[in-house]
Amino acid sequence: MANGTALLFDLDGTLTDTDHLHLEAFRILLKDFDRAITPEHYKARIMGHPNDQIMREMFPGETPERRIALSDQKEQLFRDQLATLTPTPGVLKVLDWADAHGVPYAVVTNAPRANAEMMLHGLGLDRRMTELVIGDELERAKPDPLPYRTGLQRLGATAERALAFEDSLPGIRAASGAGIATYGIRTAHPDAALLSSGAVAAIDDFTDAGLWKRLEALL
Template sequence: MAPFCLLFDLDGTLIDSDPVHFAAFNEVLSEHGRSIDLETYRMKIMGAANPTIAAALFPDKTEEEGLAIVDRKEALFRERVSELEPTPGIEALIEWSDREGVLRAIVTNAPRANAEQMLEGSGLKRHFSTIVIGVELERGKPDPLPYETGLKLLGGSASHAMAFEDSLSGVKSASAAGLTTVGLRTSLEDEHLTGAGADLVVSDFRDPQLLSRLEERLAAARGNTGVSA
């Protein structure tokens, strides 16, 4: 029987990082006489891979030039990692998954340097040995490949797994991979998350609906109930 697995996005899901990303983007963009508003960030930038972001923000520059500017933003973001906190309730969810023998992985479009520093600074690194970096694959989110890769590394299957996401590209990626997807409303409204494919939307990992759904799915996966997994 395939193990039951939980796959987590990082930015805005495991860690409340989007306000710091948004500020860093605007600081770097100001050097080029540009800016983005919060709505543009949430709908078009948040959760996207850096090549996609560079093309969206700097269509008048070469790919190399655009990526260099985005890399400058990432360096600025890493200087501020100490400002970040884990999303409320994640520690309790990790403890629950340990008790139940549920496997975990991180699936992110963040550069590896960002991911490693965020996990180290937040104290979450020791809980995750499997980390999938979308930009290191042939295709990142919103393609399903990052989540398919995470499942393969864990030895799991989409029917015995749940994903946690906060961005449109992330929800689309997880849903396209066939996972039941929980959207966190850390930045987006419910209708945006459900419109992208989220099966459930919660404020954070403390939401009572979440534990109920997890226990239901786990029982179904283990054949302890008639509910379909």
């Protein structure tokens, strides 16, 4: 279908719920510093933000090189917990629908490429989600709109004919800032926060009846 349509998916918390694994990785990392982290802090200051920003805020007294090493250590702690992952309900049906109608799709994520590839493999989606936009590989990551604009460009799509799916507030701001109608997934945030960040609707998962009406309208 060459009419500019596309679906753009965040990964963590959107295609699968992995936030508890990230939180645990940070908890293990911070034990060496006699520090702790709460779920509330994770949701407010970490979830959806790029790693360099997270580490600058978390370790302001460390050198840039040390912060990179700590970031790499945290991501390895996260990957060590990964095995077979469970897709968010309805996402496989959405991908089947997209394939049947020739609608291209991509993952747009701030996760490091090693994480993203390992997660997609764990979900059994590595052969389907072949287009990966990695925020840290661009000049600017989410919440800047650049990753989503890059996704549109790579898929030959237009913002007006695309839909995005995000669970983090920085991610919603990025996608909506690119002019894309964005659905907020209720993984961690209440509806009010998702909508005030720019989501057109808040949904539990990809089985939502309103979402399916919007998908059919794309055709």
